[in-house]
Amino acid sequence: MNKGMHEGSDMKFIPMTSIKSTVGEAVTADVYYYTNQLVNVIFIGEPASEYWYLVDAGMPKSAEEIWRVAEERYGVGAKPKAILLTHGHFDHVGGLVDLLGKWDVPVYAHEAEFPYLTGKQSYPEPDSTVEGGLLAKISAIYPNEPITIGSQLKALPNDHRIPGMTDWEWIHTPGHSPGHVSFYRSIDGLLISGDACITVRQDSFYQVLLQKAEVNGPPRYFTTDWEAAKQSVATIHALHPNIMIPGHGVSLSGNILQEGLTFLVDNFDDMAVPDYGKYS
Numbered sequence: 001m002n003k004g005m006h007e008g009s010d011m012k013f014i015p016m017t018s019i020k021s022t023v024g025e026a027v028t029a030d031v032y033y034y035t036n037q038l039v040n041v042i043f044i045g046e047p048a049s050e051y052w053y054l055v056d057a058g059m060p061k062s063a064e065e066i067w068r069v070a071e072e073r074y075g076v077g078a079k080p081k082a083i084l085l086t087h088g089h090f091d092h093v094g095g096l097v098d099l100l101g102k103w104d105v106p107v108y109a110h111e112a113e114f115p116y117l118t119g120k121q122s123y124p125e126p127d128s129t130v131e132g133g134l135l136a137k138i139s140a141i142y143p144n145e146p147i148t149i150g151s152q153l154k155a156l157p158n159d160h161r162i163p164g165m166t167d168w169e170w171i172h173t174p175g176h177s178p179g180h181v182s183f184y185r186s187i188d189g190l191l192i193s194g195d196a197c198i199t200v201r202q203d204s205f206y207q208v209l210l211q212k213a214e215v216n217g218p219p220r221y222f223t224t225d226w227e228a229a230k231q232s233v234a235t236i237h238a239l240h241p242n243i244m245i246p247g248h249g250v251s252l253s254g255n256i257l258q259e260g261l262t263f264l265v266d267n268f269d270d271m272a273v274p275d276y277g278k279y280s
């Protein structure tokens, strides 16, 4: 492990898993994601290419699995050009310190997320009392302490470009966390939304109304600024993405995605903002 880098002292393996383990989905020829326990890890770059990027770093203790998936796709000893972070919550940076021990690569994140990536500040405690079912209830055991990474951490540049990735831009989508970003490629309308909006249902009522579409607001237990979160969903809706890979849940595309985003924007206060909870 690199000198000076460390995980938060509350970082630990969380005994939870989704149904599909490392069976992922290629949403385009060059973009692939798989679900690591309950969070998506995304690989940008065609199979066997030397030019590829990792988006988010999984749950705690996931580095071995991420290495394995990376080698299956890109070959033995594969190393990304950079790691991009949507934000610094434990379920998106869980494997990061271990990954950087083997991969000396830049890590790009929004500057507003730096305190949580440099050991300076903890995120607010997850709100396990928030309306939102089992996911919210077990969030009491989720780590919120910052990780500490060193000089590999780089700020996403102000011009919204991502170094080395000509077709992509980053979009500030705060609310779920202050420096939360989404990644967007306009040529095919591919959006990586992180936790700005997800496709896991948080309660069952609106699921009935929505039928197949499952676009939901950000995970409630960690979201502290609901006004900003609402604005961020409106920003995403205005892009009219064709395909969306969220931080949690399956990718959606086409009409199901469009209608789901429209429904979420139109009903955000009822649908996404919890009726009770300490940040609502």
Ligand SMILES: [Zn+2]
Pocket (backbone or CB within 6 Å): 087, 089, 176, 195, 219, 222
């Ligand atoms: Zn999050």
Ligand SMILES: [Zn+2]
Pocket (backbone or CB within 6 Å): 039, 089, 091, 092, 195, 219, 247, 248
């Ligand atoms: Zn998350």
